[in-house]
Amino acid sequence: MNQNTTKKPHINFLITGGAGFIGSNFIKYLLKKYQNYRVINIDKLTYCGNLKNLEDFIKNPLYKFINGDICNKSFVEKIAIEEQIDVVVNFAAESAVDRSIQYGEKHIQTNINGVRVLLEVFNEKKVKKFIQISTDEVYGETESDNPADENFILNPSSTYSVSKAAADLLCKAYHRTYDMPIMIVRPVNNFGPYQFPEKIISRFVTNILQDKPVSLYGDGQHLRNWIFVEDTCNAIDTVLSKGTTGEIYNISTNNSITNLNLTKKIINILGQSETLIKYVEDRPGHDKQYYIDSGKIRELGWYPIRDFEESLKYTVHWYKNNVNWWKPLLSKVKLNSC
Numbered sequence: 085m086n087q088n089t090t091k092k093p094h095i096n097f098l099i100t101g102g103a104g105f106i107g108s109n110f111i112k113y114l115l116k117k118y119q120n121y122r123v124i125n126i127d128k129l130t131y132c133g134n135l136k137n138l139e140d141f142i143k144n145p146l147y148k149f150i151n152g153d154i155c156n157k158s159f160v161e162k163i164a165i166e167e168q169i170d171v172v173v174n175f176a177a178e179s180a181v182d183r184s185i186q187y188g189e190k191h192i193q194t195n196i197n198g199v200r201v202l203l204e205v206f207n208e209k210k211v212k213k214f215i216q217i218s219t220d221e222v223y224g225e226t227e228s229d230n231p232a233d234e235n236f237i238l239n240p241s242s243t244y245s246v247s248k249a250a251a252d253l254l255c256k257a258y259h260r261t262y263d264m265p266i267m268i269v270r271p272v273n274n275f276g277p278y279q280f281p282e283k284i285i286s287r288f289v290t291n292i293l294q295d296k297p298v299s300l301y302g303d304g305q306h307l308r309n310w311i312f313v314e315d316t317c318n319a320i321d322t323v324l325s326k327g328t329t330g331e332i333y334n335i336s337t338n339n340s341i342t343n344l345n346l347t348k349k350i351i352n353i354l355g356q357s358e359t360l361i362k363y364v365e366d367r368p369g370h371d372k373q374y375y376i377d378s379g380k381i382r383e384l385g386w387y388p389i390r391d392f393e394e395s396l397k398y399t400v401h402w403y404k405n406n407v408n409w410w411k412p413l414l415s416k417v418k419l420n421s422c
């Protein structure tokens with residue numbers, strides 16, 4: 085009997101922005117868990133795209149990296165045809181809120197126009213599933229007694245979150261107009277290995293490891309909900325296998341903490357002094373807190389499994405043990421506060 089006839093055919097995944105933080109963790113997750121997934125990673129390698137995140141997979145025949153821009157339609161069309169893409173997961177984005185406050189053009193271009201290009205191409209190519217990675221920030225500030233479910237009004241506060249909300253609306257329109265098999269996920273703040281050292285946890289850990297102060301916005305009382313990146317990967321995988329097309333899924337945990345208390349925990353793990361904390365003028369338009377309801381994805385059987393305290397310790401030690409990963413990136417870091 086011909087062995088090949090019993091083999092499961094490969095499913096061709098296009099992961100965009102796979103050289104970034106969550107995208108690279110998701111590619112690792114897929115390639116470790118599934119033997120019949122082939123992953124094509126397209127990434128423009130902006131300041132936060134880093135091929136070192138996927139060094140271990142370069143020789144894997146089921147993985148291929150292609151440098152390119154999701155805003156370039158002929159490039160995306162070529163990939164769609166040559167790689168016979170079945171499933172798209174779009175992580176590619178300008179992801180920094182502070183950069184969007186200073187200069188939002190790239191956010192509008194990649195986060196909206198790039199998504200339009202992906203939708204146009206993959207709607208025409210009749211992709212089987214398209215997952216858009218959105219964010220809890222599209223809801224804007226929310227209250228604990230009225231957490232945002234997926235039907236909550238969108239009220240974004242920054243150019244970043246506006247661009248993500250606009251992309252969500254485009255995705256919804258493509259589902260409604262063309263019946264394109266789209267699902268949107270809206271995760272809260274992620275942390276873990278391979279996060280560009282400009283976001284609060286990676287930034288503060290790497291600062292403290294260099295004996296530098298950490299600059300905290302305002303009074304440090306801004307409240308954020310945190311999820312370990314592997315739990316997000318698992319949630320996206322759950323949506324891929326069990327989600328309903330046209331639906332949106334919030335992804336959140338019970339781990340809400342103020343930026344000040346988070347900073348104190350990091351300082352504590354590293355055995356340093358709280359005198360390293362420096363309060364600086366607040367970010368303009370800074371959302372005080374986000375509360376989102378993830379009951380809908382929990383009905384699919386997903387729940388976060390990683391303990392917050394343990395994952396935070398693991399993450400802090402990862403940066404401590406991987407100085408060679410983050411040191412070369414410091415020249416690209418623009419911002420000093422979180």
Ligand SMILES: NC(=O)c1ccc[n+]([C@@H]2O[C@H](COP(=O)([O-])OP(=O)(O)OC[C@H]3O[C@@H](n4cnc5c(N)ncnc54)[C@H](O)[C@@H]3O)[C@@H](O)[C@H]2O)c1
Nearest residue numbers: 101103104105106128129130133153154176177179273274
């Ligand atoms: N990190 C979080 O806490 C968080 C929370 C909620 C949602 N999200 C969303 O998840 C996604 C991934 O976030 P992340 O933190 O991994 O971001 P990241 O900044 O680490 O990675 C983004 C990647 O996209 C690539 N990219 C940027 N513009 C591109 C373009 N035009 N064409 C192709 N590639 C391009 C970058 O080079 C980079 O590798 C984003 O869409 C973000 O909005 C992130």
